[in-house]
Amino acid sequence: MAKMMIEDEADFVIIGTGAGGATAARVLAAAGLSVVMLEEGPQLRTDERPRELLPAMQQSMRDFGTFTTRGAHPFPLLQGRMVGGSTAINSGIIWRLPEDVRLDWIDRFGLDELVEEKGLERAFDVIEKELDVVETDEQIQGNNARKMAEAARALGLPGRAIHRNSRKCEGRGECLQGCALEARQSMDVSYIPKAIGDGARLHAMCQASRVLIEGGRAVGVEGWVLDRDTRKNLGRFRVRARRAVIVAASVIWTPVLLRRSGLSGLVGDRLQLHPGSAVVARFPEPITMGVGATQAYEIPMRDRGFKIESLTLPPEMLATRLPGAGPAWQQMLTELDHYAQWAGLIRMRAHGTVRPAFGQHDADVRYTPGERDLRTMREALALICRMMFTVGATEVFPGIARLPQVLRHISEVDLIEQADIKQSDLHMMASHLFGTAVAGRDSATSVVGPDLQCHDVRDLYVMDASVFPTNLGVNPQHSIMAVVFRAAERLANSQAIAA
Amino acid sequence: MKLLSIEHRLVRATLEGFAPTTTEGGLVPLEGEVDYVSAFLTVANASTDRARIGIRAALWVVALAPMWMGVAFATMAGLSQAKRAEVLDRMLNSSSFLPRELALLIKISAAFALMSTRSIRARSGYDRRGGKPAPHVEPVLARPAAKKPRALPVLFPDRASNPGVA
Numbered sequence A: 001m002a003k004m005m006i007e008d009e010a011d012f013v014i015i016g017t018g019a020g021g022a023t024a025a026r027v028l029a030a031a032g033l034s035v036v037m038l039e040e041g042p043q044l045r046t047d048e049r050p051r052e053l054l055p056a057m058q059q060s061m062r063d064f065g066t067f068t069t070r071g072a073h074p075f076p077l078l079q080g081r082m083v084g085g086s087t088a089i090n091s092g093i094i095w096r097l098p099e100d101v102r103l104d105w106i107d108r109f110g111l112d113e114l115v116e117e118k119g120l121e122r123a124f125d126v127i128e129k130e131l132d133v134v135e136t137d138e139q140i141q142g143n144n145a146r147k148m149a150e151a152a153r154a155l156g157l158p159g160r161a162i163h164r165n166s167r168k169c170e171g172r173g174e175c176l177q178g179c180a181l182e183a184r185q186s187m188d189v190s191y192i193p194k195a196i197g198d199g200a201r202l203h204a205m206c207q208a209s210r211v212l213i214e215g216g217r218a219v220g221v222e223g224w225v226l227d228r229d230t231r232k233n234l235g236r237f238r239v240r241a242r243r244a245v246i247v248a249a250s251v252i253w254t255p256v257l258l259r260r261s262g263l264s265g266l267v268g269d270r271l272q273l274h275p276g277s278a279v280v281a282r283f284p285e286p287i288t289m290g291v292g293a294t295q296a297y298e299i300p301m302r303d304r305g306f307k308i309e310s311l312t313l314p315p316e317m318l319a320t321r322l323p324g325a326g327p328a329w330q331q332m333l334t335e336l337d338h339y340a341q342w343a344g345l346i347r348m349r350a351h352g353t354v355r356p357a358f359g360q361h362d363a364d365v366r367y368t369p370g371e372r373d374l375r376t377m378r379e380a381l382a383l384i385c386r387m388m389f390t391v392g393a394t395e396v397f398p399g400i401a402r403l404p405q406v407l408r409h410i411s412e413v414d415l416i417e418q419a420d421i422k423q424s425d426l427h428m429m430a431s432h433l434f435g436t437a438v439a440g441r442d443s444a445t446s447v448v449g450p451d452l453q454c455h456d457v458r459d460l461y462v463m464d465a466s467v468f469p470t471n472l473g474v475n476p477q478h479s480i481m482a483v484v485f486r487a488a489e490r491l492a493n494s495q496a497i498a499a
Numbered sequence B: 001m002k003l004l005s006i007e008h009r010l011v012r013a014t015l016e017g018f019a020p021t022t023t024e025g026g027l028v029p030l031e032g033e034v035d036y037v038s039a040f041l042t043v044a045n046a047s048t049d050r051a052r053i054g055i056r057a058a059l060w061v062v063a064l065a066p067m068w069m070g071v072a073f074a075t076m077a078g079l080s081q082a083k084r085a086e087v088l089d090r091m092l093n094s095s096s097f098l099p100r101e102l103a104l105l106i107k108i109s110a111a112f113a114l115m116s117t118r119s120i121r122a123r124s125g126y127d128r129r130g131g132k133p134a135p136h137v138e139p140v141l142a143r144p145a146a147k148k149p150r151a152l153p154v155l156f157p158d159r160a161s162n163p164g165v166a
Ligand SMILES: Cc1cc2nc3c(=O)[nH]c(=O)nc-3n(C[C@H](O)[C@H](O)[C@H](O)COP(=O)(O)OP(=O)(O)OC[C@H]3O[C@@H](n4cnc5c(N)ncnc54)[C@H](O)[C@@H]3O)c2cc1C
Pocket: A015, A016, A017, A018, A019, A020, A021, A038, A039, A040, A041, A078, A079, A080, A081, A082, A083, A084, A085, A086, A087, A089, A090, A091, A092, A093, A094, A095, A206, A207, A208, A209, A248, A249, A250, A251, A253, A254, A257, A361, A431, A432, A433, A463, A464, A465, A466, A475, A476, A477, A478, A480
């Protein structure tokens, strides 16, 4: 028998401390309710997060970014795994829920109360104020972004500086390693300390394995306490929930937990992705990618199903991304200050699934982009190549297999536009994930109701990106927070009324 | 993951092949300057169980590539560094998914090993500001080559100070 290391009890037990879980904790704790947060990753002070990429990724990124979809052509699904979840490694890009998505959720899924215009707007306003959201100042954009702005102007594209939750950003380009200045208001430096200040308790290195359900109602959570270095099991924990359990373990791990706790039906279905693929180019003048905000400029092409973003790559990843091996590669490696990288993110229409896999905490994720998704990706990558040549790139590396690895003239972009691109030709990765425990009024087509409570189990709530019924096509953190903010406020109010 | 002694040799030989010490011009590591084995192990050990198996399989497939590609009856360790680079370059440019992706998997560790070596990073120009070296990066070419491979930074140096488990 594994020894019991932690036993605790609270009004609300929250699993996961990312955008969803931390926001729920922030709201419920501020309302004077007792809250316990469970997180399977470590709690890291900013000053103990390494600046070097290798140990930084090892500490804070789930499985070093090697967690992938399954099937013939797997691709990585990037997530954070530390207190703060994916917000602790993200670029802090802020987008409000697009209006077309909001209206669609009301029309097709009956989510009127959850995303009611005024209420949602108020939640966005509060979050933006509390998390220092501003447009990225020209001063700290860096040349990678400035080049993109120049290309957008030249081609008449609808570009703009990115809004980020980092008012004090100095453009050090190290968001992945954790912002040393604590400029970026990720959950580990904002809502989690705030919730703790309001009385919430945090148990890090606690991996939930099951929600305890008695008489059709969620009454607690149990799981494993993990060693911080080896992630081996040290013992068990059990936390009782007097009022409710909130699962906020992300689009991948929430459905795994729910299924392991006995839920079934649509749990794990409707996985949707907004994945990206990037193009690198060499410019005659220095770009010095490492100077400037990690991501600072974007071109939303919503009507065409994609958006383009400037994206700083650390040297380890830039070196991997440059093609080939041997002398030609080594030559490129001496001039890493001359490269820029821009990514195309596609609002894919395909749906996939997530199911628990064999092992203590593993998931079987299936996702295959459709023909149309691949055509949109091709269109985005071709446009990026054109933009790069337009502003003076001498060599463009589209990163598409079976096509030339280096393009040297804008006319060669036609090769991409004419190519029959397969999934196996692309290097995609996804960090914007949606679905798998979708919200809706009708229990036949959704897992949770408009209050985010499971249709099938009382006092069991889901408060993360899993509840989104459709793909936003934009960076999701802000929408997750605002939707959860509203749902948690309504939950807190209902508790006050009940009391 | 622990490596067999033959795997140690194969890791070093294969990863070294991406950036031979014998190349003239470009970013040329000094003999022993880069600790490929530590980087390979760090990446593999931080990966999912499935990815770890994949990385190990990739190592063997790539290390034996000279044979199955008909280049020579030898492993990577039996080829000159320049020849290894040629084999890797061909794999990375292959129109077949498997060789291309397996070589890329190994290239990730090689790139991490190279660029997390401060002296190599300094010569890459990544930190150059307006054509000048970044102030925090020491000039390293003048430094003698390290005899032994350098250890990677300690990854969790300060366990006691972080409660982790509350
Ligand atoms: C590299 C990267 C860059 C990104 N950039 C942006 C950006 O700039 N803007 C933006 O809007 N979005 C960005 N995103 C996406 C955004 O961060 C996520 O969409 C968002 O954080 C998801 O919130 P979540 O609460 O659903 O999950 P997460 O934030 O991933 O949090 C889930 C948490 O649950 C924990 N957990 C999982 N299983 C268990 C368990 N069994 N027990 C206990 N804990 C568990 C995880 O460790 C994790 O901490 C980025 C993501 C990544 C990876």
